[in-house]
Amino acid sequence: MNWGPIWATAGAVIAALLAGIGSAIGVGITGQASAGVVSENPDLSGKCLLLQLLPGTQGIYGLLIAVVIALQSGLMSGDVSKLIADPTMGVRYMLAGLPIAFGGLLSAIYQGKVAVAGINMVAKKPTESGKGMVMAIMVETYAVLSLLISFLLVIGIH
Amino acid sequence: MIVAMKRLSLVALKADRDAILNALQEAGTVEIINCSDGEAANGDADAVNARIQRLAESISAVKPYAKKAGFLSPQKREMTLSGIREYVPKAETASGEIEELLHTQTRLLSEREKALSTRAALEPWTGLTVPMDTVKNTPRVHYFIGLCASKDVPRVQEQDYIAAEFLADSSTVPTILAAKEADTRAVQIFLKTIDWQDYVFPKMNGTPREAIEELDRRIAEIDAAYAVAQKNLEAQGETIEILQNAYDAETIDADRLNAKNDLTYTASAFVLEGWVREDEVEKTEQTIKGVTDAYSFETRDPIEGEEPPSVVKNSKLVTPFEEVQTLYSRPSYGTIDGTPYMTPFYILLFGLMLSDTGYGILLMLGSWLYIKKKKPTGMSAGITRVLFWGGLSTIVWGVLTGSFFGITRTDASGGVFTAIGQFFDRIGIFPAWIDPMKDSMAMLGLCFGLGILHIVAGYLVGAIDRFSKGDWKAAVFDQISWVLITLGLVIGFLPAITNMAGSPIELPKAVTMPALIAAAVGALMVVLFKGREKKNPLKRLTSGLGGLYDITSVLSDILSYARLFALGIATGVIGQVFNMLSNMLTGSSNIVLAIVGAVLCIVLVIALHTFNVAINALGAFVHCARLQYVEFYGKFYESGGKEFRPLSYNTKHVQVTK
Structure with missing residues (x-):
């Protein structure tokens, strides 16, 4: 059994999968809140949409790491000889995918919750939407940091 | 800078009241303070507020049926005040009819409900x-x-x-x-x-x-009647402009009528108390002089305990960035306006987060078109201009880091994308400076470097502000000390840090030693003088040592700038992934399929890149704002200023012109 490519694939999968799930949940709950607010006041749909988009970035970060793993490890081109020669390399890819997988999963969910609160704030005070966005972006910081460390670890594997 | 405010006391004859308020509203320079005893009932104001309420309901009722404004038509129509006033009677009739139709519909619906339940x-x-x-x-x-x-x-x-x-x-x-x-x-x-x-x-x-x-039979009749009412309501969609014009005209009147309630009266005169910008005092007095010469106009500086509204005034380039500051909070009156200091950093850091020449061009063109065609006012006017400058910076950073719609020098997306990438490689100046994918440690170092610059600038702005107020102790012990600590530690440990990162920067001992000594001096200043108000020396020392603990927050502030790098690669790599996806559609050997594929590829490239630029511009805007609010403003800014709300033409749909 050639474990190297399997581990590397697992790394790409876990990064895209978990971060994607997180964003789906985050965008989902903010979408529900937006729909409620917009049903009362359709003029606010633009502001609600911006807040709804914020928890969507973690999914993109997960995809990014998955693609970089696939490119870097040769999964994309099909040339996996390096992974077969050194299976620990595959394990390293898998481990490198973990920060954005879990950081993305949880930060997207919590960012979604903050964004829901922001949307409720917009319903009451439409002029304060910027503050709601800043509050949500505070949570995203940790997804960005996860992305960064995953990225640095992945491109460090030779 | 923050504009100085003057407290205005105006006394004039009751007979001139309406004319004066009219003139002041047109000038839009005075925020009237409510000084009435609170019981001045004003039937006129109540009536006009009720009319505004009715118009607002009518507008929202017919809005779904109104012709949609063109995508690039201006946000507000330009009209004169007398022009929109003419619409008031027409709007009265229209909103009466709309109300009647809405009532009919409600009645029909309840009858239908009743008939249905009887039938069941x-x-x-x-x-x-x-x-x-x-x-x-x-x-x-x-x-x-x-x-x-x-x-x-x-x-x-x-x-x-x-x-x-x-x-x-x-x-x-x-x-x-x-x-x-x-x-x-x-x-x-x-x-x-x-x-x-x-x-x-x-x-x-x-x-x-x-x-x-x-x-x-009865239900069918009700349905028919409902449909007729609905059709009439939809026909009323045409009246939306009339309603909106009247709404704004009535709002202007209501604001003025409400202002009357804020005045205090004697038998034949009235007193108006308010705030005026110092640079508009002259204009305000001229305005009143234009109405009457029987008045007393006095201004004075705000006194202790009064909270004047906070207005900032800046050069034309910096003004749009005031909106970014307002999103956080207005500066407290008498403190420092952060906008001019924040603006260069905002432009610099925004571009680094997107860092793609293609996206920069899109952003710049898009916001330029929006400003020209849509003529936005208020907050959106500021934000689009911020995006315009951010776009310019993005173009420059894109050249420096070598990314054009996600295509880099070493592009591997295939097809035309790789060809463009190879072209960049041949000309050799793209990237002009750092390739973040190859040289990620250097890029990260650059981000931290910019962060340190930003943070130190924050401390220095605070120091200059404290100096200018004559509080040299605060300037030196609370601000300069931290500049010494931050810069001293960074320079002192630079060889060690860069050595860990794999590309050591050697500095002679003659540089690192003084830097470390400076950091120690800064730390000593914090320990000894942080608690300088405290009498008890033990408490003072504890407070000083506690203050030194802030060094961890400086460290986390610096690390926070890692987002510059992460968001930059997020934009670039996702753009690249999109190119790769689009390219998969091309390259069929069948000529028909090849053409279809190429067309689809173009469509997909446009759609995906539009999405990418939109979501990343949003991210860059908010993340960059956060770096200003937390990392930069945290060092010197005092928030909590009150908004200046002068009596003026405060309209929603119409831009009032002369």
Whole structure:
């Protein structure tokens, strides 16, 4: 059994999968809140949409790491000889995918919750939407940091 | 900078009041302070507020049916005040008609609801073949009409003093019972022991089946009437501009009428108290002089305990960035306006987060087009201009880091994308500086470097502000000390840090030693003087040592700039992934499929990159704002200023012109 490519694939999968799930949940709950607010006041749909988009970035970060793993490890081109020669390399890819997988999963969910609160704030005070966005972006910081460390670890594997 | 405010006291004759308020509203320079005793009832204001409410309801009722404004048509129509006032009577009529239509619709809906529920209740009784009004009590016979549970039907049949007619075979059986008048009481008691529900026929003629047909006819009529009302309402969609113009005209009047309530009165004069910008005092006095010469106009500086509104004034380039600051909070009056200091950093850092020449061009062109065509006002005017400058910076950073719509020098997306990448490689100046994918540590170092610059600038702005207020202790011990600590530690440990990162930068001891000494001096200043207000030396020392703990927050502030790098690669790599996806559609050997593929590829490239630039520009905008609010403003800014709300033309749909 050639474990190297399997581990590397697992790394790409876990990064895209978990971060994607997180964003789906985050965008989902903010979408529900937006729909409620917009049903009362359709003029606010633009502001609600911006807040709804914020928890969507973690999914993109997960995809990014998955693609970089696939490119870097040769999964994309099909040339996996390096992974077969050194299976620990595959394990390293898998481990490198973990920060954005879990950081993305949880930060997207919590960012979604903050964004829901922001949307409720917009319903009451439409002029304060910027503050709601800043509050949500505070949570995203940790997804960005996860992305960064995953990225640095992945491109460090030779 | 923050504009100085003057407290205005204006006394003039009551007879001139309306003319003066009109002129002041046109000038838009005075925020009137409410000085009335609070009981000045003003019937005019109430009436106009009620009219505004009605107009607002009418506007939202017909809005779905109004012609949509073109995508690039201006946000607000330009009209004169007298121009929009002319629409008030017309709008009155229109909103009356709209209200009437809405009432009709509500009434029809409730009638329909009622007819439907009557019909549903009659449904089980279609088995009755005689007119409903024939089933009524006579002097000798008493009828009981109701729904009987099917399990209780045998028990009803057992009662020999009741004649029963079961009209259907279902779980609840529509039943008509007849009994002698004398047995009425006995039947009532019996019915209580079984599952029985009384029913009363609606007051309608004919058999239940005929009544249902009649109800169906009625519902159809209601539906038709509703459709007519709906059509008329949709036709009213045309009146939306009339309604909006009138709404703004009435709002302007209401603001002025409400202002009357804020004045104090004597028998023949009134007193107006308010705030004026220092640079508009002259203009305000001229405005009043234009109306009357019987007035007293006095201004003075704000005194202790008063909280004047906070207005900032900046150069044309910096002004849009005031909106970014306002999103956080206005500066407290008498403190420092951060906008001019924040602006260069905002532009610099925004571009680094997107860092793609192609996206920069899109952003710049898009916001330029929006400003030219849409003529945005207020906050959106500021934000689009911020995006315009951010776009320019993005173009520059894109060249420096070598990314164009996600295509880099070493592009591997295939097809035309790789060809462009190879072209960049040949010309050799793209990237002009750092390739973040290859040289990620250098890029990260650059981000931290910019961060340190930003943070130190924050401390210095604070120091200059404290100096200018004459508080040199605060400037030196709270601000300069941290500049020494931050810069000293960074320079002192630079060789060690870069050595860990794999590309050591060697600095001579003659540089690192003094840097570390400076950091130690800074730390000593914090320890000794942080608690300089405290008398007890022990408490003072504890407070100083606690202050030194802030070094961790400086460290986390610096690390926070890692987002610059992460967001930069997020934009670039995702752009690259999108190119790769689009390219997969091309390259078929079949000529027809190749053409279809190429067309689809172009469509997909445009759609995906539009998405990418939109979501990343949003991210860059908010993340960059956060770096200003937390990392930069945290060092010197005092928030909590009040908004300046002068009496002016505060309109929603129309831009009032002369």
